[in-house]
Amino acid sequence: MSWLSRFLRSTIGQKIVMAASGLMLVGFVLAHMVGNLQIFIGADALNTYAAMMQGNQGPLWVARLGLLGAIGAHIWSAVKLTIAAKGARPVAYKKRSWFDERYAVRTMRVGGMIVGAFIVFHLLHFTVGYFEGGFQHCADINGVFTCFAYQNVIGGFANPLVGVFYIVAQVFLGLHLTHGVWSMTRTLGFGNPRFDLIARKVAMVVGLIITIGNCSIPVAVMAGYLN
Amino acid sequence: MNLKLHVWRQKGPKDKGRFETYDATDVLEDMSFLEMLDVVNDGLEAEGREPIAFESDCREGICGACGCMINGQPHGHKARTTTCQLHMREFSDGDEIVIEPFRAKAFPVIKDLVVDRSSFDRIIQSGGFITARSGSAPDANAIPVAKVEADRAFDAATCIGCGACVASCPNASAMLFTGAKITHLGLLPQGQPERYLRVDKMVSQMDSEDFGHCGNFGECTLACPKSISLDVIAQMNTDYITAQFKGRDI
Structure with a gap:
């Protein structure tokens, strides 16, 4: 067996795949949030940003394929490790109590699945425009390449159930990150207590910022602040 | 103090195993958890029943032989303590205690609370x-x-x-x-x-x-x-x- 297949079969190797893909994904999530928050500057700002992205299909698809690869690697390692972990304790305890009751660590798997379902919904919602009748990405208007991201967001949250699903998914994403970002640093070998204290705080802050930042958009639309 | 114990009993590696309930009476608070089990076993043997199998060696917390799940936590709820160093003063009269072997595919049960x-x-x-x-x-x-x-x-x-x-x-x-x-x-x-x-x-x-x-x-x-x-x-x-x-x- 080559060293690479040995590495990819080992539990630590699979955790490293999970951590490295997670690092890519959390980088994207932060950048995506910052880009989206331009909605608070105004319709023009968001639509210009969208036109800049849509006008560069080449780099856009490179980024998309990279992200799909990272999501694939993240899910692959999660499935492999979860199956092995379930097999590692075939007989459950009759009574189980925990020393550590933190919620974030208990919801890594279920939260990950909720976020996964959310990503599929979110792509159908705002990338494909599957759920909206009047959805239009971009168009050539009087010779100017114009995008309608702002209008799509306002229309997209017309149904409050959609907004609620977005908020729930972002809360789980935030919880996932408060444990995941810290755990990632441990897996990638930054176990030094110096880094550890910083990593715990950074993970908390990242989780909070993502949750608050991403929830602010559906909340603002549903509250009528953005229209 | 008097306790009710729910203990995992399993005759051997192939046996399906089941929980059985025992009364531990007149338990002294200075007993260790294993000494409490010793007393329960004395009672079982006097009745001609099979004593509960568990591992122990040094009984001073340094050998690593003893260990079972006590109310859902390995070595019980007290931090930094082995089962042999867990004393009955950590429990109260009338407590029900669930005692199970460590559970893992890599730790198959040999008998009762003893795992390989x-x-x-x-x-x-x-x-x-x-x-x-x-x-x-x-x-x-x-x-x-x-x-x-x-x-x-x-x-x-x-x-x-x-x-x-x-x-x-x-x-x-x-x-x-x-x-x-x-x-x-x-x-x-x-x-x-x-x-x-x-x-x-x-x-x-x-x-x-x-x-x-x-x-x-x-x-x-x-x-x-x-x-x-x-x-x-x-x-x-x-x-x-x-x-x-x-x-x-x-």
Whole structure:
């Protein structure tokens, strides 16, 4: 067996795949949030940003394929490790109590699945425009390449159930990150207590910022602040 | 005090096993948990019934032989304590206590509360050793070891191999145990020749024993009677990554 297949079969190797893909994904999530928050500057700002992205299909698809690869690697390692972990304790305890009751660590798997379902919904919602009748990405208007991201967001949250699903998914994403970002640093070998204290705080802050930042958009639309 | 015990009884490795309920009467608060079980067993034997099988050896918290799940926690709810050092003053009159063996595929039950932990032995055999030096013993101060490293290595070396980390881990992972051995030997000069070969071999052996992975939940370090730090797992990860770069085999 080559060293690479040995590495990819080992539990630590699979955790490293999970951590490295997670690092890519959390980088994207932060950048995506910052880009989206331009909605608070105004319709023009968001639509210009969208036109800049849509006008560069080449780099856009490179980024998309990279992200799909990272999501694939993240899910692959999660499935492999979860199956092995379930097999590692075939007989459950009759009574189980925990020393550590933190919620974030208990919801890594279920939260990950909720976020996964959310990503599929979110792509159908705002990338494909599957759920909206009047959805239009971009168009050539009087010779100017114009995008309608702002209008799509306002229309997209017309149904409050959609907004609620977005908020729930972002809360789980935030919880996932408060444990995941810290755990990632441990897996990638930054176990030094110096880094550890910083990593715990950074993970908390990242989780909070993502949750608050991403929830602010559906909340603002549903509250009528953005229209 | 009087207690009601729900104890896992299993005649042998092939037996399905079941919980049975026993009354432990007139338990003194100065008894250790194992002494309480001894008294219950005396009663069972007097009635001609099979006593509860459990492991014990030193009964002073240093050998790692004893250990079972007590009310859902390995070695009971008291931190930094083995089952033999858990005293009945930690319980109250009328308590119901659920006593189960450590559960993991790699720790098959032999009888009642006794599990086979030879998977740990095989992990040690795969790499938990150093190059033996022949000849006379070197001077104690001939090999300098930094105080910081000596302390970290010693902390990792206090692992008694009881298996509480595996028992408490939601994934039944043995990484706290394996990480402790890798940290203990990997930080000292004597452990350097095999350092990166060791981590590769011990992790391979650990995986082949069907232990789960580490999710950094940290339950193991809280359940560990020796409080082995989660840092040993990060150290193992660091060494494992380094081993991938150091290795020359394709």
